[in-house]
Amino acid sequence: DIQMTQSPSSLSASVGDRVTITCRASQSINSYLNWYQQKPGKAPNLLIYAASSLQSGVPSRFSGSGSGTDFTLTISSLQPEDFATYFCQQSYSTPITFGPGTKVDIK
Amino acid sequence: QVQLQESGPGLVKPSETLSLTCTVSGGSIRSYYWSWIRQPPGKGLEWIGFIYYTGSTNYNPSLKSRVTISVDTSKNQLSLKLTSVTAADTAVYYCARDKGYCNGGNCYPLNWFDPWGQGTLVTVSS
Numbered sequence: 748d749i750q751m752t753q754s755p756s757s758l759s760a761s762v763g764d765r766v767t768i769t770c771r772a773s774q775s776i777n778s779y780l781n782w783y784q785q786k787p788g789k790a791p792n793l794l795i796y797a798a799s800s801l802q803s804g805v806p807s808r809f810s811g812s813g814s815g816t817d818f819t820l821t822i823s824s825l826q827p828e829d830f831a832t833y834f835c836q837q838s839y840s841t842p843i844t845f846g847p848g849t850k851v852d853i854k
Numbered sequence: 855q856v857q858l859q860e861s862g863p864g865l866v867k868p869s870e871t872l873s874l875t876c877t878v879s880g881g882s883i884r885s886y887y888w889s890w891i892r893q894p895p896g897k898g899l900e901w902i903g904f905i906y907y908t909g910s911t912n913y914n915p916s917l918k919s920r921v922t923i924s925v926d927t928s929k930n931q932l933s934l935k936l937t938s939v940t941a942a943d944t945a946v947y948y949c950a951r952d953k954g955y956c957n958g959g960n961c962y963p964l965n966w967f968d969p970w971g972q973g974t975l976v977t978v979s980s
Contacts, residue, residue, distance in 0.1 A: 779965070781966040781967075783967075789972075790948055790950075790969075790970035790971060790972055790973050791899065791948075791967075791970060792968075792970075793966060793967060793968040796964075796966045797966075802968060834898070834899060836899070836966070838964065838965030838966050841901075841912050841914075841965070842901055842914040842915060842916070843889075843901040843914075843965050844901065845898055845899040845900070845901070846898070847898045848898055
């Protein structure tokens with residue numbers, strides 16, 4: 748199985764901050780990396796697919812980059828509705844695996 | 855737009871079988887892949903498996919011996935059965951759609967998920 752790790756596990760930030768979350772795969776997954784946002788009590792919501800493609804309806808302040816084993820999710824200017832947990836997920840091979848999540852909360 | 859709704863018992867006894875249904879509305883179950891994913895309370899996400907509308911499946915090896923996913927295109931539903939449950943199977947269970955893609959007459963999953971159902975909490979306890 749491909750293991751996914753994320754850093755940091757949590758962070759505190761202020762509205763307007765630029766936030767970067769890192770995801771690393773245990774082996775190369777090319778660009779088969781997706782990002783989700785999850786708010787408490789809600790299902791995950793797809794933000795980015797194929798490492799850098801913005802899902803329809805997702806604000807442009809979200810962006811993704813990377814390939815191989817190292818990936819980043821960037822929020823260019825954090826908004827109040829962005830406080831949530833973010834998960835990466837590899838779609839390179841089954842079993843599909845997720846990172847442990849990064850919780851973004853208010854400083 | 856397409857909506858997914860999970861349903862089933864919220865409490866299952868240890869050693870029994872967990873059975874859930876996902877009803878798809880606002881769109882057809884045909885031509886897509888459908889996954890079950892679970893999340894223990896306060897923890898991360900675990901992919902259980904997927905099914906294509908034709909009935910072909912792919913399961914997580916960690917659960918394969920206990921899992922069956924099926925589809926009923928006439929009802930626009932997919933189902934999950936997990937046998938011999940223990941407390942470790944307590945989780946919120948989600949169904950989710952994978953658009954997939956077709957090339958040269960063959961279709962493949964994309965393995966990213968949108969949309970998801972709201973999820974249903976299943977507790978395993980006597």
